[in-house]
Amino acid sequence: MLFIDEGKQRAYYSRLDFKLWVGIIFLMVGLSGRLAAAVTTEPDPPNIVIIFADDLGYGDLGVYGHPTIRTPSLDRMAAKGIKFTQFYSGASVCTPSRAALLTGRLPVRSGMMSDKFRVLFPFSEKGLPAKEITIAEALKEKGYATAAIGKWHLGHEPSYLPTNHGFDTFYGIPYSNDMSLKRRGDPPVPLMRDKSIIEQPAKQQTLTRRYTRESIAFIQDQGNQPFFLYLAHTFPHVPLYASEEFRGKSSRGLYGDVIEEIDWSTGKILNELRELGIADNTLVFFTSDNGPWIVKKQEGGSAGLLRNGKGTTWEGGMREPAIAWWPGTIAPGQVSQTLATTMDLFSTSLALAGADHPKDRIIDGINLMPVLTGKQEEVRQVVYYYREKKLHAARKGPWKAHFITQSAYEGDRRVRHKIPQLYNLEKDPGERFNVAKKHPQVISDIKKIVEEHKKNLNRGKDQLSAVK
Amino acid sequence: MLFIDEGKQRAYYSRLDFKLWVGIIFLMVGLSGRLAAAVTTEPDPPNIVIIFADDLGYGDLGVYGHPTIRTPSLDRMAAKGIKFTQFYSGASVCTPSRAALLTGRLPVRSGMMSDKFRVLFPFSEKGLPAKEITIAEALKEKGYATAAIGKWHLGHEPSYLPTNHGFDTFYGIPYSNDMSLKRRGDPPVPLMRDKSIIEQPAKQQTLTRRYTRESIAFIQDQGNQPFFLYLAHTFPHVPLYASEEFRGKSSRGLYGDVIEEIDWSTGKILNELRELGIADNTLVFFTSDNGPWIVKKQEGGSAGLLRNGKGTTWEGGMREPAIAWWPGTIAPGQVSQTLATTMDLFSTSLALAGADHPKDRIIDGINLMPVLTGKQEEVRQVVYYYREKKLHAARKGPWKAHFITQSAYEGDRRVRHKIPQLYNLEKDPGERFNVAKKHPQVISDIKKIVEEHKKNLNRGKDQLSAVK
Structure with missing residues (x-):
C-alpha cells in the first residue's frame, strides 16, 4: 500500500504495540544496568527503611484480606517482596512495642514494661534508658545517616528524645495523638523538630502527608551516604485524621481513608527509591506496633481471622501485617509463614550495616537475612x-x-x-x-x-x- | 583485553543481565503479536471455565488473608486478573447455590429452595426442573462443547443429571461426598461418567486429581470448538481427602492440604490454557458455592473477618472468594469491590457466547463484562x-x-x-x-x-x- 490515510496512520502509531515499547524500555534498562555493573566495585552497605504503622490490624490491608480498604501500593510491595503471615510485634501496646523494635530486646528487659502504666503518658518522667542501644545508634557508628520521622513514644523529656538515641534528626510527635486530656492537665499534642516544639497542637490532618514529605527529603539528601529511616506513622491510632485528598475517599469510612493515605505514602517512598536508582540497595520493611484497637468500634481496625486485638496477648494483639521489599535481593511474590518479630529487624539491620551485635546484654532479635534471601526457611523457634x-x-x-x-x-x-x-x-x-x-x-x-x-x-x- | 579467562567468561554469560533477556523476549513477543494481529479476522467466541469450590470460606486463600494455607496459583491468578471482595453465591447451602449459578436465577424461583429440606439427599426424587435453562444449554446452542466435572447436586435421578441439562459429558459425584449414611439407607457415594456409575464408593482421595486430569483432557480435545467447562470440586466439603502428594503438606492440616490441592489443580488448568495458546480467548472464574462449615471445627474453613458461615445469611455464609482471569481482556492486578453474584456468571457467559437472555422468565443475573473489562465500576445494586x-x-x-x-x-x-x-x-x-x-x-x-x-x-x- 502506497497511500496511507493519515487518521489510520495515527491510530496505527497510537496502537503501536504496548509490548514492543516494554521490550524497548527493558532492553535499554538492561543495557544501562550492565554498563553500570561494569564500573561498580564493592557494594555499599544498604539503606534501611522501617515503616511502622500504629494500631494497624492483621486484617486491615487488601493483601491481608480486607474487603473494602484499598491498599494498591502495599499490595504491590508484597507482590514484589515477601509477605509475612506469622510476624509479631514485641508487645501489644505502643511504648514497649517500639522499645522492642529499636533495641532488639524484649521490653521487659529494658524496663519499658510496667504493671502500673502500660505506656508512657504526657505526665511520665522517664523513657528508654540511655544505656539501651538502638538500631540508629548502632548504624550511626557505621556511618549511616539516621532519621526518626513520626511518633516516638519512648520518652518526651529532652534526654529521651530520638536525637539522644542515635537519630540525627527527629520530626514528629513525642507520644500518642490522643494524649491531650484536659482533665489530666495534658498539653495539646506537640509537633517537634529535633528537640523543639514547632507546632502545638499538631495539625493532625496533614501529619501523614508531612511525614512523607520529610521522609522523601531525607532520602534525597543522602547522596552516597547510607541511611536508616524510621518512619513511625501516627495513624491509624485514634483520633483519626486524613488529609483532604483522602478524606471521604474510602468506602470503609475514615479508618479506611487513613490507611489508604498510609498506603499512598508507602508508594511514594518506594517510587522515590526507584527514581533515585537506589531501590536495589535499600531494604524497606512495613509493619505495625500492635493489633487493632477493637473497643474503638468502627474507628478501630480488624485482626481478620485472628482473635481479639490491641492490648491482649491473643494473636490479634501482637501478630502484624509485615512486608519486606528489596528489589534484586528479595525475590518477588513470596509468602512466608516463618516466625519472626520486630526485634529481628534490629539484628537484621545491624548485620546489614556490618555492625556487631552488642555482647554485654541479651538481644532477643535474630538476623532475618537468611529468610529474606531464601537461604533458610526459618531462623526463629520461639515467641x-x-x-x-x-x-x-x-x-x-x-x-x-x-x-x-x-x-x-x-x-x-x-x-x-x-x-x-x-x-x-x-x-x-x-x-x-x-x-x-x-x-x-x-x-x-x-x-x-x-x-x-x-x-x-x-x-x-x-x-x-x-x-x- | 585480548585474553579472557574461560571461567570468568562463563560467569559473564551466566550473569548476562536478566533485564536484557526480558527485553529481548518482550521485543519478540511484541513483534510476533503485531504480526499475528495483522492476519487475525473475527475473534472466536471465548471459552469459559467456571471452577467452583465447595464450602470454601472467604478467608481461606492466601490472597484473601489466610496465614497458613498456601495458594500460590490462586494468588497468581488474582495478580493476573481481578480479585472480587464483595461477590456472593446464590444461597448459603449447596443445592440452591448451584441452581443459582447454572440458571442465573434465585433458586426460590426455580423451586430449588424448600422449607423442608435445604438440599437434595440420596433419598430425594427430584432435581433441577427440565424447563430451567442452564449455562450449558444456552452455550450448546451456540456451538459450545460442554462438560460438567465434579459434584453435581442438582438431582441424581437419570433425568436430572448434567447430560440432561446441556452438558455433553459428566464425570463426578451426583451429590455431597458425606451423603452415605448407613442408618438412612444411603448407598456408598458413587462416581459417575455421564449416566453410569463407574466406581462405588468413589475413591475420594484422588477425586481432585482425577477431576483435574479429566478437565485438562476435555480442554485438549476441543481443537477449534469453543468450550464451557464447569469444574465443581468435591472439596473442601467434609469428609476431607487429599491425594498422597498433598496429604500432610500444609501446616494448616488436612483442610489446608485439600485447599492446596485445589490450588494446584487451578494452576494446572491455567498452565494448560497458556500452553495451548488459548489463554487469551478463555475466561476462567474461580469461586465457591457457600461459606465455611464452621460447626465442623478444624475440618471447616474460615470466613476471615466476616460473620458466621455456611447455612446462614450472615456475610460468612454467602460472600465468597472470587477471581476472574482472562489475559489480554482483564487487566492484571485489580481488586474490585463491585457487587456481583454467581448468577451474574450465567448472564456473562451468555453474553460472551452471543446467546440471548431468555425472555420468558425472570433472570437475576447481570452481564459482568463491563466490570471485567474496566468499562464500568458496577452493574449491580441489590443482593x-x-x-x-x-x-x-x-x-x-x-x-x-x-x-x-x-x-x-x-x-x-x-x-x-x-x-x-x-x-x-x-x-x-x-x-x-x-x-x-x-x-x-x-x-x-x-x-x-x-x-x-x-x-x-x-x-x-x-x-x-x-x-x-
Whole structure:
C-alpha cells in the first residue's frame, strides 16, 4: 500500500504495540544496568527503611484480606517482596512495642514494661534508658545517616528524645495523638523538630502527608551516604485524621481513608527509591506496633481471622501485617509463614550495616537475612507474649501455650491457668480450640523453655511508672 | 583485553543481565503479536471455565488473608486478573447455590429452595426442573462443547443429571461426598461418567486429581470448538481427602492440604490454557458455592473477618472468594469491590457466547463484562439473601437489612425483626454494629425494593421436599 490515510496512520502509531515499547524500555534498562555493573566495585552497605504503622490490624490491608480498604501500593510491595503471615510485634501496646523494635530486646528487659502504666503518658518522667542501644545508634557508628520521622513514644523529656538515641534528626510527635486530656492537665499534642516544639497542637490532618514529605527529603539528601529511616506513622491510632485528598475517599469510612493515605505514602517512598536508582540497595520493611484497637468500634481496625486485638496477648494483639521489599535481593511474590518479630529487624539491620551485635546484654532479635534471601526457611523457634511485666504466653513452632489469659483491653479479669491453654496456631489461627488435654508433652516442653527464659530475664528497672 | 579467562567468561554469560533477556523476549513477543494481529479476522467466541469450590470460606486463600494455607496459583491468578471482595453465591447451602449459578436465577424461583429440606439427599426424587435453562444449554446452542466435572447436586435421578441439562459429558459425584449414611439407607457415594456409575464408593482421595486430569483432557480435545467447562470440586466439603502428594503438606492440616490441592489443580488448568495458546480467548472464574462449615471445627474453613458461615445469611455464609482471569481482556492486578453474584456468571457467559437472555422468565443475573473489562465500576445494586424459602436479608449498595436472623447452621431459633437490623457492610464488613436507629430512611428504601421484588417473585414449585 502506497497511500496511507493519515487518521489510520495515527491510530496505527497510537496502537503501536504496548509490548514492543516494554521490550524497548527493558532492553535499554538492561543495557544501562550492565554498563553500570561494569564500573561498580564493592557494594555499599544498604539503606534501611522501617515503616511502622500504629494500631494497624492483621486484617486491615487488601493483601491481608480486607474487603473494602484499598491498599494498591502495599499490595504491590508484597507482590514484589515477601509477605509475612506469622510476624509479631514485641508487645501489644505502643511504648514497649517500639522499645522492642529499636533495641532488639524484649521490653521487659529494658524496663519499658510496667504493671502500673502500660505506656508512657504526657505526665511520665522517664523513657528508654540511655544505656539501651538502638538500631540508629548502632548504624550511626557505621556511618549511616539516621532519621526518626513520626511518633516516638519512648520518652518526651529532652534526654529521651530520638536525637539522644542515635537519630540525627527527629520530626514528629513525642507520644500518642490522643494524649491531650484536659482533665489530666495534658498539653495539646506537640509537633517537634529535633528537640523543639514547632507546632502545638499538631495539625493532625496533614501529619501523614508531612511525614512523607520529610521522609522523601531525607532520602534525597543522602547522596552516597547510607541511611536508616524510621518512619513511625501516627495513624491509624485514634483520633483519626486524613488529609483532604483522602478524606471521604474510602468506602470503609475514615479508618479506611487513613490507611489508604498510609498506603499512598508507602508508594511514594518506594517510587522515590526507584527514581533515585537506589531501590536495589535499600531494604524497606512495613509493619505495625500492635493489633487493632477493637473497643474503638468502627474507628478501630480488624485482626481478620485472628482473635481479639490491641492490648491482649491473643494473636490479634501482637501478630502484624509485615512486608519486606528489596528489589534484586528479595525475590518477588513470596509468602512466608516463618516466625519472626520486630526485634529481628534490629539484628537484621545491624548485620546489614556490618555492625556487631552488642555482647554485654541479651538481644532477643535474630538476623532475618537468611529468610529474606531464601537461604533458610526459618531462623526463629520461639515467641514470647508479655503483658505488663508478666509472661502471658509462649509460642514454640505451631504451639502457643497461654499461662495467663485476659480478654479485653482494659479492666478485664486476669485468669492464671494451672494447665495452660494450648492452641495449634497453624491449624487453628483463630485460637478457637484449646487442645491442652491432648498434648501434655508439648506443654511440658514449652514450660521448660519458659523456665530457662525466666532464669536469664534480667528485668530492667521499670521506666514507665515514674511520674511528675 | 585480548585474553579472557574461560571461567570468568562463563560467569559473564551466566550473569548476562536478566533485564536484557526480558527485553529481548518482550521485543519478540511484541513483534510476533503485531504480526499475528495483522492476519487475525473475527475473534472466536471465548471459552469459559467456571471452577467452583465447595464450602470454601472467604478467608481461606492466601490472597484473601489466610496465614497458613498456601495458594500460590490462586494468588497468581488474582495478580493476573481481578480479585472480587464483595461477590456472593446464590444461597448459603449447596443445592440452591448451584441452581443459582447454572440458571442465573434465585433458586426460590426455580423451586430449588424448600422449607423442608435445604438440599437434595440420596433419598430425594427430584432435581433441577427440565424447563430451567442452564449455562450449558444456552452455550450448546451456540456451538459450545460442554462438560460438567465434579459434584453435581442438582438431582441424581437419570433425568436430572448434567447430560440432561446441556452438558455433553459428566464425570463426578451426583451429590455431597458425606451423603452415605448407613442408618438412612444411603448407598456408598458413587462416581459417575455421564449416566453410569463407574466406581462405588468413589475413591475420594484422588477425586481432585482425577477431576483435574479429566478437565485438562476435555480442554485438549476441543481443537477449534469453543468450550464451557464447569469444574465443581468435591472439596473442601467434609469428609476431607487429599491425594498422597498433598496429604500432610500444609501446616494448616488436612483442610489446608485439600485447599492446596485445589490450588494446584487451578494452576494446572491455567498452565494448560497458556500452553495451548488459548489463554487469551478463555475466561476462567474461580469461586465457591457457600461459606465455611464452621460447626465442623478444624475440618471447616474460615470466613476471615466476616460473620458466621455456611447455612446462614450472615456475610460468612454467602460472600465468597472470587477471581476472574482472562489475559489480554482483564487487566492484571485489580481488586474490585463491585457487587456481583454467581448468577451474574450465567448472564456473562451468555453474553460472551452471543446467546440471548431468555425472555420468558425472570433472570437475576447481570452481564459482568463491563466490570471485567474496566468499562464500568458496577452493574449491580441489590443482593438478596434467602434461607429456605424466606428472604432473610437484602443488600442495597453498602447497606444490608436483616429482616430475619438465625445464627447457626442447624436448629437455631429464627428471629423475625420488626425493625430490621441494619449494617453498613463497607464500613463494617463484620456485621458488628447495628445502625438501624440512625438510618430509618435506608430501611424504608430497602423495604420498598423488597416489596417490589416479592411481587415478581414467581416462586417455583418446591423440588427438594419430594422423597422416595
